[in-house]
Amino acid sequence: MDESGRSADALRRRIYLIALGVSTPFMPAIGWVRAGDEPFALPVYGTLTVGMLVTLIGLATRRLAVSRAEGLLVIGVASVVLLRLVGVAYVADLAPGELKALVVETTGPTLIACVLIIYLAAELRAARGWALALWALFTLLLLPHIVTGWSDPSGLGIALARQSMTLGAVVGLAYGLASLKTQLTEERVRARALDELASTDPLTGVSNRRGAEQALRQALARADRYGGALSVALLDLDRFKARNDHHGHAAGDAALVAVVSALRADLRTTDLIGRWGGDELLVVTPDTSPADARRSAERWRRTIAELGLAAGPARVTTSVGLATHQPGDSLDTLLARADRALYAAKALGGDTVVTDEGQVTPAIVPARDGTQPA
Secondary structure (H helix, E strand, C coil), X not given: CCHHHHHHHHXXXXXXXXXXXXXXXXXXXXXXXXXCCCCCHHHHHHHHHHHHHHHHHHHHCCCCCHHHHHHHHHHHHHHHHHHHHHHHHHHCCCCHHHHHHHHHHHHHHHHHHHHHHHHHHCCHXXXXXXXXXXXXXXXXXXXXXXXHCCCCCCCHHHHXXXXXXXXXXXXXXXXXXXXXXXXXXXXXXXXXXHHHHHCECCCCCCEXXXXXXXXXXXXXXXXXXXXXXXXXXEEEEECHHHHHHHHCHHHHHHHHHHHHHHHHHHCCCCCEEEEEECCEEEEEEECCCHHHHHHHHHHHHHHHHHCCCEECCEECEEEEEEEECCCCCCHHHHHHHHHHHHHHHHHCCCCCEEECCCCEECCCCCCCCCCCCC
């Protein structure tokens, strides 16, 4: 369940807790009041009270899922309504006008609410089945009274038939709306998945160039608007071609995955890493001062060197070009400075961090193994 789903679930849980907390204490009193006129009132409302109390406790202790609680509530309320209808329609001696008022004012609207909750709680196909079953039971219970009361002066038969048709229309309309909502949700999920696929590098799982460029544009816009510090690092793996030549492209892919994994473990949640192309990576660090960005870049350089990835007789290291956002910078100017710093680092033999201000880390470049980084 995603964040929006969890928020909706929490909201529904609070609503049901409030509704059950307010209504449960009144159920025994309602059963007692109706016991004189309606058969089954005391056992039905007593059972409903117990069920509502158990559901309330389950929701409050989070031992009961919201969807399961909704299902129990629908079953309980629908059972009470239908049993009450059986009692007053076939056991109690009610006048036609009283039966009409009961169905039109109480039973019908309550079952409409049950249908709507069913579509909220259940999967679409199951909800359709439950809603149709509820409508069929309601109609079958009313059918004898519709037939015998069609010519009744009180309009009993016509009112009951109209109520049955209204519930049937609600069942159909709710199914149509739920189907449309499901279809739109699925389309949004597919669109989001396609967008993520188009912005993600399939090998490393980080942003590809398109996704990284979009994220960098957003970070630049925030930095321009709020004045926050922003640094960009371009990392190019030294001797990566030699690793591919000596160990095969599968080994090169494994090296990229290992490097990205090590970098991701070091980055903050607000930082971004993307595969800029080939063995070149882009790291964007918002709200980071130039000094902190240099320390981070040096840490990444050491981390990659310590992975010990073989590249023929040498090992894979990295060259880093670091640029800090300046007022008036565009994406192109910021990246151009990072790129120039990267080429300077490569020219020093690799395994080096160079900033757009010409600072070099480490300050004393260690002796190289004689091979030129690529």
